[in-house]
Amino acid sequence: RKEVEQDPGPFNVPEGATVAFNCTYSNSASQSFFWYRQDCRKEPKLLMSVYSSGNEDGRFTAQLNRASQYISLLIRDSKLSDSATYLCVVNPDDSWGKLQFGAGTQVVVTP
Amino acid sequence: DVKVTQSSRYLVKRTGEKVFLECVQDMDHENMFWYRQDPGLGLRLIYFSYDVKMKEKGDIPEGYSVSREKKERFSLILESASTNQTSMYLCASSSQLEGYTFGSGTRLTVV
Numbered sequence: 001r002k003e004v005e006q007d008p009g010p011f012n013v014p015e016g017a018t019v020a021f022n023c024t025y026s027n028s029a030s031q032s033f034f035w036y037r038q039d040c041r042k043e044p045k046l047l048m049s050v051y052s053s054g055n056e057d058g059r060f061t062a063q064l065n066r067a068s069q070y071i072s073l074l075i076r077d078s079k080l081s082d083s084a085t086y087l088c089v090v091n092p093d094d095s096w097g098k099l100q101f102g103a104g105t106q107v108v109v110t111p
Numbered sequence: 112d113v114k115v116t117q118s119s120r121y122l123v124k125r126t127g128e129k130v131f132l133e134c135v136q137d138m139d140h141e142n143m144f145w146y147r148q149d150p151g152l153g154l155r156l157i158y159f160s161y162d163v164k165m166k167e168k169g170d171i172p173e174g175y176s177v178s179r180e181k182k183e184r185f186s187l188i189l190e191s192a193s194t195n196q197t198s199m200y201l202c203a204s205s206s207q208l209e210g211y212t213f214g215s216g217t218r219l220t221v222v
Contacts, residue, residue: 004153008151041199041216041218042215042216043201043213043214043215043216044154044201045213046210046211087154095207096142096205096206096207096210096211097159097161098144098156098159098169099211101146101153101154102153103151103152103153104153
């Protein structure tokens, strides 16, 4: 079983709509969680951290469910520029050493 | 801003060649990493280093070696390039305070 699993998509989303997707992780002791965004042929960049209480950054909302070992990302009012691959990232021991990466969920926002 | 610089954006090498991928970071980060990224597989850790002259194998070290003679530089070496090493190679550095930053990647093609 992979340490971090994501639906690869693609999620085809009309502009202005809402899209949400999850990621599951296998290590129940994992400490911190993140969503990274990766544009085509570019490096991953931190989108947002994920906290137990849930957190929002503009149109993006992230949630963590420790009991079921999944994190989610919701994008409201999708923009064409949101088209990207979203990587779920788990930091198992909070040390910023070895991270565990999901393979990514592709989102395509269409006009 | 932390900057992680990879020496080449695109590289084409012949089977059997020795290949050097260079990575330099300018923020005095202790930790440095080499990943490869392939479609559907996500990022896989090749080698990492938590200090100068220190190196640890990641999940897929076979066919690779690394060198960290100075804190800011972490080199990945393909001893004898093979076609199955065609991939996107991403270098990253991290610290407890600043988290992870990736370089812009090197797309290596072995022919």
